[in-house]
Amino acid sequence: MSNATTFPVIILGAGAAGLFCAGELGRRGVPSLVLDHAAKPAEKVRISGGGRCNFTNLHTAPDRFLSENPHFAKSALARYTPSDFLTVLARHRIGWHEKTLGQLFCDEKSPRIIRMLLDDLEAGGGTLKLAVSVSDIAREADGFRVETSEGVYRTRALVVATGGLSIPKMGATGFAYDLAERFGHRIVKPRPALVPFVFTGTEKENFAALAGVSTSVRASAGGARFDEAMLFTHRGLSGPAILQASSYWREGEEIRIDLFAGRAPDWRVEKRDRPRTPTAALLDDLAPKRLADHLMTLDPAPTAARLADVPDKTLDRFAAALSDWRLKPAGTEGWRTAEVTAGGLDTGDLSSKTMESRHAPGLYFIGECVDVTGWLGGYNFQWAWASAFAAAEALARHR
Numbered sequence: 254m255s256n257a258t259t260f261p262v263i264i265l266g267a268g269a270a271g272l273f274c275a276g277e278l279g280r281r282g283v284p285s286l287v288l289d290h291a292a293k294p295a296e297k298v299r300i301s302g303g304g305r306c307n308f309t310n311l312h313t314a315p316d317r318f319l320s321e322n323p324h325f326a327k328s329a330l331a332r333y334t335p336s337d338f339l340t341v342l343a344r345h346r347i348g349w350h351e352k353t354l355g356q357l358f359c360d361e362k363s364p365r366i367i368r369m370l371l372d373d374l375e376a377g378g379g380t381l382k383l384a385v386s387v388s389d390i391a392r393e394a395d396g397f398r399v400e401t402s403e404g405v406y407r408t409r410a411l412v413v414a415t416g417g418l419s420i421p422k423m424g425a426t427g428f429a430y431d432l433a434e435r436f437g438h439r440i441v442k443p444r445p446a447l448v449p450f451v452f453t454g455t456e457k458e459n460f461a462a463l464a465g466v467s468t469s470v471r472a473s474a475g476g477a478r479f480d481e482a483m484l485f486t487h488r489g490l491s492g493p494a495i496l497q498a499s500s501y502w503r504e505g506e507e508i509r510i511d512l513f514a515g516r517a518p519d520w521r522v523e524k525r526d527r528p529r530t531p532t533a534a535l536l537d538d539l540a541p542k543r544l545a546d547h548l549m550t551l552d553p554a555p556t557a558a559r560l561a562d563v564p565d566k567t568l569d570r571f572a573a574a575l576s577d578w579r580l581k582p583a584g585t586e587g588w589r590t591a592e593v594t595a596g597g598l599d600t601g602d603l604s605s606k607t608m609e610s611r612h613a614p615g616l617y618f619i620g621e622c623v624d625v626t627g628w629l630g631g632y633n634f635q636w637a638w639a640s641a642f643a644a645a646e647a648l649a650r651h652r
């Protein structure tokens with residue numbers, strides 16, 4: 254036997270899921286070794302929620318997660334809820350507030366959450382090693398052998414928490430997928446999600462001219478629809494409604510925008526009550542001026558100067574066009590800006606109770622690398638906590 258150092262559990266990836274798993278293991282008396290190739294832990298926690306970490310969502314429910322198997326996340330989400338995470342924050346005296354739509358944010362800056370995760374890791378006797386690259390993992394009779402730039406480690410249980418492919422600049426790699434495939438796992442093709450759309454040609458030019466304008470819309474794609482803000486950018490469309498829709502969108506498909514967000518005006522009544530109103534004022538209450546001006550140049554927009562002179566049919570056609578604006582994005586901004594990765598480890602190869610591999614006992618996958626992707630608004634961290642908790646509980650029980 255080599256002179257490898259042995260740990261009861263080794264966790265690969267010091268992100269949200271990996272660090273939380275280490276803390277939960279420590280609380281159950283199981284010290285772990287956490288390895289990460291990055292120089293700093295939990296960089297995505299640091300930049301999350303505009304710097305204040307939107308760490309969970311009060312409306313967490315399985316139907317707010319995408320997966321080839323919509324039932325997979327149910328067990329872990331039911332056993333670790335947003336209020337469970339709030340008790341962790343209370344233990345650390347960390348203040349929080351609800352912003353909107355059940356989204357909970359830290360009162361302090363997000364590094365406070367990282368400190369909490371690191372404190373729990375340390376309190377539980379865990380060891381964190383950063384800037385370590387893992388060169389090989391081999392199965393042994395009673396566990397795994399992990400070869401790294403810092404030496405060789407042995408363990409009975411290996412937890413993979415190396416995340417997905419979004420934001421490669423921050424150290425994202427396909428490590429989890431490659432390792433899983435070696436052990437016979439199937440991978441649901443990863444694709445960028447919660448990501449802005451890009452457009453080409455005239456649409457790109459029009460949107461670039463409106464860059465910075467934000468308006469409330471209903472955005473639909475792939476059968477899902479979201480009532481939130483949309484933002485015009487120099488390359489296309491972004492904002493919460495668009496990011497949400499992007500997770501459901503597939504290459505080549507249309508997206509649909511309802512610029513009235515389900516509250517279409519009755520312009521025939523307006524015309525009857527205020528016939529002398531300039532037609533250009535139609536959109537005054539509905540869209541910011543720059544956007545309204547642009548929309549009034551679109552093909553079905555009425556050209557007559559006063560409402561009284563616009564045929565009812567033209568008003569109806571214009572309202573219908575704006576409530577069902579159909580656009581075909583050229584693509585998305587891709588991995589560079591995607592907040593998360595949709596797809597990943599096929600859940601059919603994992604236990605939904607423990608996150609353990611069905612092919613390699615002792616091997617666990619948690620967090621974003623699994624084919625479970627949350628909506629925007631704290632859901633993805635809740636999945637990181639819940640899947641990490643499921644694995645930690647199982648590991649502590651079977652030790």
Ligand code: FDA
Binds near residue numbers: 387423621632635
């Ligand atoms: P995560 O990516 O956090 O951690 C993986 C770790 O593994 C990293 O530390 C990485 O360095 C390491 N690693 C990767 N490859 C490795 C290798 N080969 N060897 C060793 N280590 C390796 N979610 C949410 O719920 N609320 C929010 O407010 C936000 N905000 C947000 C903003 C932005 C800009 C982004 C990009 C993302 C968010 N998210 C979010 C999503 C959230 O950050 C994400 O879902 C979780 O961080 C996923 O946690 P994981 O631990 O699974 O992966």
